[in-house]
Amino acid sequence: MSWAFLRDLLSGVNKYSTGIGRIWVAVVFIFHLLVYVAAAENIWKHEHDEFECNIKQPGCENVCFDHFFPVSHIRLWALQLIVVSTPSLLVVFHVAYRENREKHHNQKLYKNPGMIDGGLLCTYLISLILKTGLEIVFLVMFYKLYNGFKIPRLVKCDIKPCPNTVDCFISKPTEKMIFLCFLVATSCLCIVLNLGELSYLVFKYSIKYYLKRHVKKQQ
Amino acid sequence: MDWGALHTILGGVNKHSTSIGKIWLTVLFIFRIMILVVAAEKVWGDEQDDFVCNTLQPGCKNVCYDHFFPISHIRLWALQLIFVSTPALLVAMHVAYRRHEKKRQFRKGDQKCDFKDIEEIRKQRFRIEGSLWWTYTSSIFFRLIFEAVFMYAFYFMYDGFRMPRLMKCNAWPCPNTVDCFVSRPTEKTVFTIFMIAVSSICILLNVAELCYLLTKFFLRRSKKAGNLKQQPNHENKEETKQNEMNELISDSCQNTVIGFSS
Numbered sequence: 506m507s508w509a510f511l512r513d514l515l516s517g518v519n520k521y522s523t524g525i526g527r528i529w530v531a532v533v534f535i536f537h538l539l540v541y542v543a544a545a546e547n548i549w550k551h552e553h554d555e556f557e558c559n560i561k562q563p564g565c566e567n568v569c570f571d572h573f574f575p576v577s578h579i580r581l582w583a584l585q586l587i588v589v590s591t592p593s594l595l596v597v598f599h600v601a602y603r604e605n606r607e608k609h610h611n612q613k614l615y616k617n618p619g620m621i622d623g624g625l626l627c628t629y630l631i632s633l634i635l636k637t638g639l640e641i642v643f644l645v646m647f648y649k650l651y652n653g654f655k656i657p658r659l660v661k662c663d664i665k666p667c668p669n670t671v672d673c674f675i676s677k678p679t680e681k682m683i684f685l686c687f688l689v690a691t692s693c694l695c696i697v698l699n700l701g702e703l704s705y706l707v708f709k710y711s712i713k714y715y716l717k718r719h720v721k722k723q724q
Numbered sequence: 725m726d727w728g729a730l731h732t733i734l735g736g737v738n739k740h741s742t743s744i745g746k747i748w749l750t751v752l753f754i755f756r757i758m759i760l761v762v763a764a765e766k767v768w769g770d771e772q773d774d775f776v777c778n779t780l781q782p783g784c785k786n787v788c789y790d791h792f793f794p795i796s797h798i799r800l801w802a803l804q805l806i807f808v809s810t811p812a813l814l815v816a817m818h819v820a821y822r823r824h825e826k827k828r829q830f831r832k833g834d835q836k837c838d839f840k841d842i843e844e845i846r847k848q849r850f851r852i853e854g855s856l857w858w859t860y861t862s863s864i865f866f867r868l869i870f871e872a873v874f875m876y877a878f879y880f881m882y883d884g885f886r887m888p889r890l891m892k893c894n895a896w897p898c899p900n901t902v903d904c905f906v907s908r909p910t911e912k913t914v915f916t917i918f919m920i921a922v923s924s925i926c927i928l929l930n931v932a933e934l935c936y937l938l939t940k941f942f943l944r945r946s947k948k949a950g951n952l953k954q955q956p957n958h959e960n961k962e963e964t965k966q967n968e969m970n971e972l973i974s975d976s977c978q979n980t981v982i983g984f985s986s
Binding site: 555672 | 793
């Protein structure tokens with residue numbers, strides 16, 4: 506079980522997406538997932554070993570690290586990737602349900618089970634709203650947990666068993682901040698793409714609906 | 725998910741590239757991505773652990789390392805490779821869009837579409853002309869810009885392409901100016917120069933491809949203009965022939981009508 510599973514999942518989603526949806530999948534693959542695996546993971550690899558406090562008191566470093574990093578950036582990043590990709594599964598399940606129904610009744614119930622219309626349109630719109638909401642939730646979480654998107658070089662810690670206020674130094678703060686900013690920028694781009702796709706679909710299907718009504722009235 | 729997935733994505737683009745584009749892709753995968761994964765990552769693997777400063781002051785090493793390496797060489801290369809590969813996706817998306825349109829035509833039973841089945845559409849290789857030419861040329865242009873930007877960023881951040889053995893650091897909390905020693909400086913310099921050299925080769929290949937595409941474009945335009953100039957005389961000859969035929973037909977019709985009426 507590895508990231509290849511998520512990759513295969515997203516490739517499956519790609520089949521039933523609009524054009525903007527496919528751009529979203531490409532952005533998530535390349536700027537989120539590939540950057541995570543190829544670069545970001547290694548920066549945070551030894552973060553605990555390289556976290557150094559100006560004290561010899563046993564346990565002080567552990568306690569300070571735990572206080573300042575309740576959940577590591579890299580773990581939040583991985584969680585965000587998984588959680589944000591999951592709503593797309595709703596669409597895949599709905600299409601599978603449609604195909605199952607057709608098999609069960611042994612007749613063609615839908616012109617094309619993968620086409621976005623009717624119930625599938627609702628599912629698709631819900632998945633878009635969920636994706637956007639979850640991205641925003643994670644961005645807010647990052648901001649609140651770490652007091653902004655800056656990573657300081659030095660943090661002052663005075664939790665027991667540290668005897669007094671102790672200077673603790675974080676490793677590679679600049680590099681971590683650069684990649685954090687990269688992550689925030691990619692998340693914002695994903696939010697914009699999702700909102701764009703949502704507006705496009707709502708606009709397209711409203712026009713379709715009003716045209717149908719207009720034609721019916723004329724008849 | 726790793727560089728292999730990128731290879732799968734870009735491999736699809738390879739079919740629709742020019743020969744120079746195929747060479748560029750090969751150079752990218754063999755001399756850059758493979759070298760990065762197989763060799764360079766191991767050279768930079770222990771960079772902070774083996775970065776040693778001549779002081780016992782806790783925190784001094786961390787701060788000095790962060791000061792001299794705001795972003796590690798290896799991460800910068802990984803980002804460069806990702807950004808440089810991305811424009812090829814524009815071409816992949818355009819080709820996928822064209823295929824989608826052809827499939828739609830085929831399904832509607834359009835007579836213009838001369839494919840026997842969907843498999844043929846999937847395997848078809850599109851020529852680089854029309855709107856695909858513009859997409860392809862823009863992707864090469866963006867590639868060039870990204871390569872140049874990253875090479876400049878490298879040069880600017882590390883004051884050249886050499887990795888020094890010794891760095892003098894006096895950032896707080898280091899008490900005075902402290903000597904810090906980088907691990908494997910010569911090996912890192914060798915790999916840095918290698919990666920820069922391959923980047924330069926990639927830039928040259930991109931420039932060559934751009935020139936090739938522009939030359940093809942202008943040649944095609946001048947051919948079309950030449951054809952258009954010849955055609956008017958040809959059309960006039962055909963028109964006069966048709967006019968003669970029409971006159972003959974109308975004359976014979978008139979004769980028959982007159983014949984009937986009389």
